[in-house]
Amino acid sequence: MQAIVNGTVHTVTERGTVERGTVVFEAGGASSPRRGDDAGGEIIAVGPADEVEVPDDAEVFDAEGSHVTPGLVEAHSHAGMAEWGEPEDGDFNEVSDPVTPHVNALDGFHPRDEELRKAFRGGVTTVSARMGSANVVGGIICSMKTYGTVADEMLIREDGMKAAFGENPKRFHGDEKDRQPSTRPGVAATLRQALMDAEDYVERREHAREEGDPFERDLGMENLARVVEGDLPLRVHAHRADDIATVFRIADEFGIEDLSIEHATEGHVVAEEFVERDVPAVVGPSISSASKYELRNITFETPGILHEAGVKVAIQTDAPVLPQEHLDVCVGLAVREGLPEEVALRTVTRNPAEILGIEDRVGTLEPGTDADLVVWDGPMFELASDARQVFVEGQRVYDSDRDDVDPREDYAW
Structure with a gap:
């Protein structure tokens, strides 16, 4: 289990934007995409911090001051x-x-x-x-x-x-x-x-x-x-x-x-x-x-x-x-x-x-959809904004502060 907390979460659903929101999601397998109901890689819960419980064993990413969107x-x-x-x-x-x-x-x-x-x-x-x-x-x-x-x-x-x-x-x-x-x-x-x-x-x-x-x-x-x-x-x-x-x-x-x-x-x-x-x-x-x-x-x-x-x-x-x-x-x-x-x-x-x-x-942040998420340091459409972290089916495939996230870096790019 993983969770993104404290971000401005843009669900792109009827729920709209959640300030200081939480997204709990499960990492999928080593390859993409999800296959079958038990393959992992999906969003478990989305909402305000006081409505979403973060599992004790979850890896937590603090998105304070950031915007969280679907991939x-x-x-x-x-x-x-x-x-x-x-x-x-x-x-x-x-x-x-x-x-x-x-x-x-x-x-x-x-x-x-x-x-x-x-x-x-x-x-x-x-x-x-x-x-x-x-x-x-x-x-x-x-x-x-x-x-x-x-x-x-x-x-x-x-x-x-x-x-x-x-x-x-x-x-x-x-x-x-x-x-x-x-x-x-x-x-x-x-x-x-x-x-x-x-x-x-x-x-x-x-x-x-x-x-x-x-x-x-x-x-x-x-x-x-x-x-x-x-x-x-x-x-x-x-x-x-x-x-x-x-x-x-x-x-x-x-x-x-x-x-x-x-x-x-x-x-x-x-x-x-x-x-x-x-x-x-x-x-x-x-x-x-x-x-x-x-x-x-x-x-x-x-x-x-x-x-x-x-x-x-x-x-x-x-x-x-x-x-x-x-x-x-x-x-x-x-x-x-x-x-x-x-x-x-x-x-x-x-x-x-x-x-x-x-x-x-894909396309929204709601339970049951793929855990494809992006953490931006500003509104997505503003020129100065940058993708800081990217998750594909719960796997963190990019982190702008690290250079060792993508496990395929040594696989013949």
């Missing part, structure tokens, strides 16, 4: 996939074809990617790791813990199918490969055809099962079938407002209700469309020049505008586009440009956890 969650990252910003060596774009639903991020996730180490040291304990945006359909993406040694043990769940609109798939396939898609209509047509193929596949599969006939399975179609049947969310890279509108149009055509818009650079222009469909936006990275035409309206005002309109908003770095450990900085800049302070923490904890479907594990 940060990023809903769109390439950490673990991009080999610390080396795209030529990374495993996040299978560019052999514009439609690659058969690939899975878990198979390319590298637990000792330096970006992951920087992540948990910066308070980011969970990321949705995924393929890049070269392909119209990129493959299955996965919610992963940032601390661990074996990818399978860091996996929380498969959280979606990656898709991409706009200039990236046009450039990769139209300009470089001289094949469809080379235009925005070509991108849309490619996705439509892939979804139609999946619907036809499901129909043939069901007919074969009913008749007892043999059926040759196809890995990519099996994965896309999960999308058209509503079992796997569609996560779509889209910057421009017209691309976002096209995504919504296609989703309506195929009855896809479980989706998110990733980047959403011009999401503020069509905020009412997000609200009408109850679609969340994963916004960012917004520290950028307009390196391509579709980014010309990039602004840190977008999260605040979308939030005020009633959209569920998460903030992302798109690491390694921006370093994963600067997720808190992105939140601070969004606050400066209008995002209310009282919802700032939620955009990198509870909101992304709910978008990814992992809110039962």
Whole structure:
């Protein structure tokens, strides 16, 4: 048993913030994440000091003057996939074809990617790791813990199918490969055809099962079938407002209700469309020049505008586009440009956890959730604040005052 005491505890639940609060939690095993009800690594109790009893044998951390939050969650990252910003060596774009639903991020996730180490040291304990945006359909993406040694043990769940609109798939396939898609209509047509193929596949599969006939399975179609049947969310890279509108149009055509818009650079222009469909936006990275035409309206005002309109908003770095450990900085800049302070923490904890479907594990501080906690020396979103201690499933994986906390320091970083 362990306990953090005397801190300002931000539960990110209906309970709100607890002054001089206490969090009691149990350390998990040597690897991550928790497996089974008796594996440890979860929060036992949260509340004011006079309501929470600290076990006599607990290791106690005094957080006097500090802020305690859930471990940060990023809903769109390439950490673990991009080999610390080396795209030529990374495993996040299978560019052999514009439609690659058969690939899975878990198979390319590298637990000792330096970006992951920087992540948990910066308070980011969970990321949705995924393929890049070269392909119209990129493959299955996965919610992963940032601390661990074996990818399978860091996996929380498969959280979606990656898709991409706009200039990236046009450039990769139209300009470089001289094949469809080379235009925005070509991108849309490619996705439509892939979804139609999946619907036809499901129909043939069901007919074969009913008749007892043999059926040759196809890995990519099996994965896309999960999308058209509503079992796997569609996560779509889209910057421009017209691309976002096209995504919504296609989703309506195929009855896809479980989706998110990733980047959403011009999401503020069509905020009412997000609200009408109850679609969340994963916004960012917004520290950028307009390196391509579709980014010309990039602004840190977008999260605040979308939030005020009633959209569920998460903030992302798109690491390694921006370093994963600067997720808190992105939140601070969004606050400066209008995002209310009282919802700032939620955009990198509870909101992304709910978008990814992992809110039962991460994103809040409440009994039964993973003991992923960060002790900050100031409010999380303030530039001067720093993560002082980080726990992943009850294991203290970083302490800014020590250099011997991470037990993997000698394991080939």
